[in-house]
Amino acid sequence: MENSLTIKNVSKFYGSFQALDKINLAVPEGQFVTLLGPSGCGKTTLLRIIAGFLSCEEGEVYFGDRLMNDVPPEKRDTAMCFQSYALFPNKSVYENIRFGLRMHKVPKEQHKKLVEEAMEMVNLTGLGSRRPYELSGGQQQRVSLARCIVVRPRLLLFDEPLSNLDAKLREKVRVEIRQVQRQLGITAIYVTHDQAEALAISDRIVTMSAGRIVQNADPRTIYERPNSKYVADFIGTANIIPCSVESREGDRFVLKCAYGTLRAIDRDCTLQPGAQASLLIRPEDLFLAAPGSENAITGTTRTVVYMGNVLDMFVDVNGTSLRAGITKENVVTENAPVTFAVKPDRIRILEA
Ligand SMILES: Nc1ncnc2c1ncn2[C@@H]1O[C@H](COP(=O)(O)OP(=O)(O)O)[C@@H](O)[C@H]1O
Ligand SMILES: [Mg+2]
Incomplete structure (x- = not known):
């Protein structure tokens, strides 16, 4: 199967500080891959390089077999779901979700059907006319997810999307994210520092430390056969x-x-x-x-x-x-x- 995303020898420097050190990663089509590690290990940096918001000094990023290094973010066909939701406070749920379609210049006559489909998928049916402040945190996160999936991107990117939710809700929403991703078959890269979340949601967990990948394996292997004290201690x-x-x-x-x-x-x-x-x-x-x-x-x-x-x-x-x-x-x-x-x-x- 073709890899959806391939990262080859990517290094990133902020001034003289090296945030990423020769990262190599191949993500097959349709997989849910989590970047896991403590705060500061380079997860967000790697995700932003994939999205095109950041450039890297060394290495290559491929989508399929296409080199993406010089392709601007809006031409990468990715969608990023943030912890802060990044919703327009004065726009309705419907308008917030439709925003993605307008950005992607999807013909207007398709909007209603696509937005309604996305809303149904994330259990927001009937809430289209509400404003974000009339929603719970979990519902706001679902709007943010719907806005990402409505454009059917090639890659779904998540940066600690559940951090603002309480523990119970986090468990619920992470299951929903996984269901929607499976249903659509979109490749997903998900950033978290929460090892339980990583175990629960991922096909593969890429465990990182100080700008490097320490172990890249499925959750069971990561938990039962960690390759180092670092991974054994960080997980569970x-x-x-x-x-x-x-x-x-x-x-x-x-x-x-x-x-x-x-x-x-x-x-x-x-x-x-x-x-x-x-x-x-x-x-x-x-x-x-x-x-x-x-x-x-x-x-x-x-x-x-x-x-x-x-x-x-x-x-x-x-x-x-x-x-x-x-x-x-x-x-x-x-x-x-x-x-x-x-x-x-x-x-x-x-x-x-
Ligand atoms: N714009 C920046 N300028 C300088 N250093 C940065 C910048 N962004 C991130 N860093 C540093 O790079 C490292 C990795 O950051 P980040 O990718 O945000 O980590 P994570 O998402 O894993 O918490 C950290 O040490 C952070 O302080
Ligand atoms: Mg981060």
Whole structure:
């Protein structure tokens, strides 16, 4: 399948500060790709280069096989959905959405049908005559989305579109964004610093740090097989502690760490015996076990917090903290001995 977007060796400097360092990225037609990373890592910069609002000093941006570097934003056939919505306050919902069609010089007689279709798709039917201030935040975001999709752009671009919404609404609107994108089959590039949002919405997550791509993979791989401590720590909750590789047989490892001696199965690990490494255990991969079980980890509970769906606890194991999340049916008290175990294939070995 043809790539909708290809970014080759793109670097960007603001004066002497390098905001992007040789970014390479290929996005197949119809995919939903998220740029994820902490504030300042270059997500918005990359998105603006794709949209054409910013130029880059090095590298190329292709839509299909067409080089876009010198093509102005209004000729790129993209639509950007902002956090601030960027709606006209004194225009109606209908007029706000129609604005996109006028910009793209779509013949007038098609406007009504296209705007109504877009409004239906984002659940705004019947609200066409309202002004933005007569809408909730979620509805305003839907108007902004409708204005983007009404022109059926080749690329949909989102820059933290849900930041102004409360947590419940964010979860709802992100599902709607995903549905609309799927329905239309438009390639989407979505910027967020929220890892849960990235996991929920994406076909692929491009994890960035300080102007570079650290890992580009599907959500399950990013969460279960992070390629670095950085990704493991940024996505989800993680126990990451130093370990040494004692022995290895194929993909089977014996590790020594503050939690004790643990067996791990990790087909991605290339480290040899004697190597210093880090190991990753997700809190939900720990389960209560009898002392002496395979991969038993024994410690003392420090805090046990009832979270409704899980018991979230911090455990002291030989002076090192271990975070565990177990099902609420279990009864665990604070300051009591406890033994967990973890399956070998749930331990990831990462470079120290
Ligand atoms: N116009 C600018 N001039 C100078 N530095 C900038 C400018 N825009 C962004 N930066 C810097 O570039 C880096 C990346 O910014 P940005 O792409 O906005 O990051 P993100 O969207 O991931 O938070 C930051 O360190 C930011 O301070
Ligand atoms: Mg940004």
